[in-house]
Amino acid sequence: MATASRVSIPSVVDGLQEAWHRVDLADVNDAVVRMVRCEGEFPWHTHEEDELFLCWDGTFRIELDGEPPIHLSPGDLFVVPRRTRHRPVADAGPAYTLLLERPETQQYGLEGAGP
Numbered sequence: 444m445a446t447a448s449r450v451s452i453p454s455v456v457d458g459l460q461e462a463w464h465r466v467d468l469a470d471v472n473d474a475v476v477r478m479v480r481c482e483g484e485f486p487w488h489t490h491e492e493d494e495l496f497l498c499w500d501g502t503f504r505i506e507l508d509g510e511p512p513i514h515l516s517p518g519d520l521f522v523v524p525r526r527t528r529h530r531p532v533a534d535a536g537p538a539y540t541l542l543l544e545r546p547e548t549q550q551y552g553l554e555g556a557g558p
Contacts, residue, residue, distance in 0.1 A: 452478065456500060456539050465542065477542040481533035488530065494523045494544050496531070501538025506530050515540070 462482035498515035508528035
């Protein structure tokens, strides 16, 4: 049985200096909660599973192939459906998002290991 522990999200955010670096915060059932610093453009990619984004701080958009972008501000939540080609973009400065996804979800999706 896992031990419950408190996580200070503001402390995690303060420690994230690298763009697109993700930090695992907690395991929940068959998923993991992650924090990511969004800055600039992330590569286009797809996943075999849904990906939940909850904007914590700043603003960013999720561009979807062939669809209008989804703009997120603090408190906004959006789920990218599985097999949907997408990329997050934070071009107004750094933004921070909580992700809920499977532990085995590859950050750069099916397209490879990233830049």
